[in-house]
Amino acid sequence: MYLSQFGVIDIYTQNQSTVTEFILLGLSADPFIQVVLFHIFLVVYMTTLTGNLLLILAVRADKRLHTSMYFFLSSLSFLDICYTSSIVPKMLVNFLSSKKSISFTGCAVQFFFSLSLGSTECMLLAFMAYDRYVAICIPLRYNMIMNTMASFWMISISWLSACIISSIDTYLTFRLIYCGPNKINHFFCELPLLLRLSCSDISTVNIIKLVSMPIVLFIPLSLILISYIQIITAVMTIHLGKSKAFSTCISHLVVVVIFYGTAMFMYTRPEHLVTEDTDKRVSVFYTVITPMLNPLIYSLRNKDVQKAMRQLIRA
Template sequence: MHTQNQSTVMEFILLGLSVDPFVQMLLFHIFLVVYMTTLTGNLLLILAVRTDKRLHTSMYFFLASLSFLDICYTSSIVPKMLVHFLSLKKSISFTGCAVQFFFSLFLGSTECMLLAFMAYDRYVAICIPLHYNMIMNAMASLWMISISWLSGCIISSIDTYLTFRLKFCGHNIINHFICELPLLLRLSCSDISTVNILKHVGTTIFLLMPLSLILFSYIRIITAVTTIRLGKSKAFSTCISHLVVVVIFYGSAIFMYGKPEHLVTEDTDKKVAVFYTVITPMLNPLIYSLRNNDVQKAMMRLKMKTEELRRICS
């Protein structure tokens, strides 16, 4: 295959979710509402955890970290998507694509690890509650969150470096709303075997291994809960919300990254990608706050403090 210098591709064209102007305008308003809901819900959850001493435990420390992560994750994708809904030319520069690729992969990989550690936290709380404070102390929680961020940064840095060293020979149209690895590999005219191997390694480390830990944790939790007489509903309530997020996030991510290259279907993939890039960050604060009495009470106390502060200022 004839190859040109990589610099011949100066930008990529993102086709987005639809080419119909009416549908694009409709999607703009829908995703704008979703984005604002995501920012508002996650910020309120962070403030509630930060200001309420009753929520200064490992469980809510993880939850606040997840909310901060979701704000960063959705902000690395949705604003550019909103601009493209209103633009005639839906282009992104080569550098801009690399930056978006890095942050979306970095933050997505971090969330995979963080959800697994949150499942382990619930396992310790329910299965070995007498040792919970000793095992899940502040230092252990901080280490788990740090490992999540550091590992996500490392794999994303390697993937971004190897992917954007590939040669792209004039083909620059991506049938997606973001710069995703499987579709970028399709545009390359150089050897992608190394990147493909790293893709499978990353899928194993950041999707299959955390999912295995989550499944193990919940199998043990279900086994433990079925043996107790009291507190079953409360125990299940603290876990079911996390499990819903896991099913949506991991299910859609594995569908995108876990299947062979010949099964990649661009029109379907970009719709599935909406779930782990846009929907899950919005659902996290809604699911956790609606199913958690402690968070609901903290939200009410935060609202009362805000109203009191407003009266003082006025």
């Protein structure tokens, strides 16, 4: 009675019942649909790896593509390979497994890498928009502003800041107590779903989430919007080559709309609008579909990349 009054028994019970693994319910419970999804996502994953790897090799092989724009593009392809590889292989295994489990440590590792890589992509897309702004609005100063060192620091800032933020989020999320249900209605360990399973106070995690959200989503998106407002204004004053100038940006805009639109839908909705089935379907877009589309979108609208890829394949 005395111990219970001071919460000692409650803490002991929670520690004893802390989960050691999570069950990922995936996209469907139907065995036939799971097999179908396995083959679909296997093709998507192989396409992602092949397309992004070809783009990286093409940029490295063609000296004409050794500019900041293509340095960012090859960095994005490398990032997409890592990002999709942090999620899809485990998802493919679970499609064919009877027990779709992931250990507590494995969930923490997947959480850190998927969150840090996704956050890095948000920031990298913003720097790519700035690169296009400089190229179109102040082209005479492009080589001076977007030199190799500046591009290197922009990419480094994206990776480093995302890793720091994700490390804090991972530490706070996985020091919570998970003492009850361990089933996650998702195909990977993602923050909103994990917080719903915790039986301890999540206020600190929510505060950090509110602080990190502007850094990861809103500030990069604001930079993208400002850059493209300036680009559109500049393009409207160009009498010759207007379509060519804007065609260098339309590919990036498509990627931004798909990636940011689905990510913001997932992380900025009020809690009462959240539905788990919708969550996991939306997550497919920014974790699986966008990494596959990036090399296709950029190569289809860029003759220099197309030519470099053809030469690489023929070599």
